[in-house]
Amino acid sequence: MIEVNKVSVTYTGLRGVRIVRNKALDxxxxxxxxxxxxxxxGTNGAGKSTLMRAMGGIFRPDTGSVIIDGRxxxxxxxxxxxxxxxxDELSWYxxxxxxxxxxxxxxxxxxxxxxxxxxxxxxxxxxxERKISRLSKGMRRQVVTIFGVACCTKYLLLxxxxxxxxxxxxxxxxxxxxxxxxxxGSSIVLSSHNVTEISEACDHxxxxxxxxxxxxxxxxxxxxxxxxxxxxxxxGNVSREMLEKAGIAVLNFMGEGCxxxxxxxxxxxxVRAGVSKLHVNPVETVPLTLEEVFIYAMREKGYGKINAEK
Amino acid sequence: xxxxxxxGRVPIFEQxxxxxxxxxxxxxxxxHDRIPAARVLAKDLGINPNTxxxxxxxxxxxxxxxxxxxxxxxxxxxxxxxxxxxxxEFEQKTxxxxxxxxxxxxxxxxxxxxWTEMSEKKEGDSND
Numbered sequence: 142m143i144e145v146n147k148v149s150v151t152y153t154g155l156r157g158v159r160i161v162r163n164k165a166l167d168x169x170x171x172x173x174x175x176x177x178x179x180x181x182x183g184t185n186g187a188g189k190s191t192l193m194r195a196m197g198g199i200f201r202p203d204t205g206s207v208i209i210d211g212r213x214x215x216x217x218x219x220x221x222x223x224x225x226x227x228x229d230e231l232s233w234y235x236x237x238x239x240x241x242x243x244x245x246x247x248x249x250x251x252x253x254x255x256x257x258x259x260x261x262x263x264x265x266x267x268x269x270e271r272k273i274s275r276l277s278k279g280m281r282r283q284v285v286t287i288f289g290v291a292c293c294t295k296y297l298l299l300x301x302x303x304x305x306x307x308x309x310x311x312x313x314x315x316x317x318x319x320x321x322x323x324x325x326g327s328s329i330v331l332s333s334h335n336v337t338e339i340s341e342a343c344d345h346x347x348x349x350x351x352x353x354x355x356x357x358x359x360x361x362x363x364x365x366x367x368x369x370x371x372x373x374x375x376x377g378n379v380s381r382e383m384l385e386k387a388g389i390a391v392l393n394f395m396g397e398g399c400x401x402x403x404x405x406x407x408x409x410x411x412v413r414a415g416v417s418k419l420h421v422n423p424v425e426t427v428p429l430t431l432e433e434v435f436i437y438a439m440r441e442k443g444y445g446k447i448n449a450e451k
Numbered sequence: 452x453x454x455x456x457x458x459g460r461v462p463i464f465e466q467x468x469x470x471x472x473x474x475x476x477x478x479x480x481x482x483h484d485r486i487p488a489a490r491v492l493a494k495d496l497g498i499n500p501n502t503x504x505x506x507x508x509x510x511x512x513x514x515x516x517x518x519x520x521x522x523x524x525x526x527x528x529x530x531x532x533x534x535x536x537x538x539x540e541f542e543q544k545t546x547x548x549x550x551x552x553x554x555x556x557x558x559x560x561x562x563x564x565x566w567t568e569m570s571e572k573k574e575g576d577s578n579d
Binding site for chain 2: 178
């Protein structure tokens with residue numbers, strides 16, 4: 142189990158002569174259960190990679206801690222044998238050939254399986270003698286991802302691992318990860334900005350924006366926290382204000398006159414209870430898709446609004 | 452056949468449940484038939500094994516399948532029991548059809564016709 146407790150990270154930089162502080166993570170807390178595939182989903186610059194690095198014990202959070210199986214991950218070599226972090230920055234691996242990377246793994250990672258590595262290299266038809274720097278972008282991704290899998294650690298942290306892969310290869314890598322979860326009982330943390338990828342591969346997700354958690358938990362539960370409803374006013378018009386007055390959090394409102402469609406926060410029962418106070422018939426209510434949750438929840442935080450709209 | 456639409460509104464575990472219930476309804480899966488192991492199905496569909504496990508747990512809770520330790524999951528005897536997964540859609544479509552002006556008699560005729568067709572087919576099968 143990985144417990145992230147109130148983690149905050151601030152980057153300090155210089156802009157001209159001024160010191161600029163940029164809060165990359167702000168009081169982030171969540172738990173990765175054993176055997177789960179946890180997806181980190183966020184807008185560009187939301188803090189996904191920073192969070193991954195903090196979880197991998199590469200960054201020390203300014204405040205808060207990352208506890209893996211009861212032990213703080215920072216500066217703890219023993220815990221680090223249980224985790225493998227594969228970053229989005231691949232230049233470190235480029236000095237090796239594919240074969241040398243295997244030797245490196247065998248020498249430096251106690252649980253590394255050379256046999257599993259060879260099997261995957263063969264399955265993906267990767268050239269063993271070629272230097273990683275001479276491979277294509279997608280192939281480099283494949284090499285480092287299977288390196289991470291071959292480390293056979295209890296926790297695997299993969300930052301943007303599907304980046305630059307074609308659909309067939311994404312599928313193969315996902316199948317490899319499925320084997321990993323089933324055979325080793327590993328927990329995997331994946332980051333991506335691709336909603337479809339995350340909804341297929343993961344059971345839990347964390348939605349990040351501006352260094353803060355927007356939503357976290359099981360995917361189905363998260364989608365169930367929002368509702369898209371179609372309304373018909375029984376006595377005249379339906380308006381956004383009406384719904385808000387009834388205590389319903391409206392994220393989006395569409396429609397004119399007596400027929401409207403709204404995206405609101407709340408479960409089916411909550412929304413129906415709220416609407417029942419009004420002279421309005423909820424015709425249909427459906428949960429949001431993960432993509433819609435992403436769009437509307439982020440828009441609520443002021444992201445993705447086109448300026449002209451204001 | 453289980454078809455997963457990840458961009459759809461129905462949760463993936465529910466899509467798996469419906470797929471398996473659909474196969475039972477169509478007679479493709481019969482009582483005591485083994486259903487694929489969670490990891491096999493997860494790989495075939497390209498989805499998370501925990502999601503498949505969640506679907507199987509839901510089906511087992513509803514008495515649609517049963518599991519034997521070390522052997523896998525099997526289709527349970529249904530004995531004409533109506534599960535909401537089979538009737539929900541029927542109810543919704545009936546509602547829509549009635550709204551759209553299809554008469555009650557027409558719907559009853561359809562039900563009667565399908566029932567007759569299926570029982571004739573069953574008789575035919577048992578004569579083979």
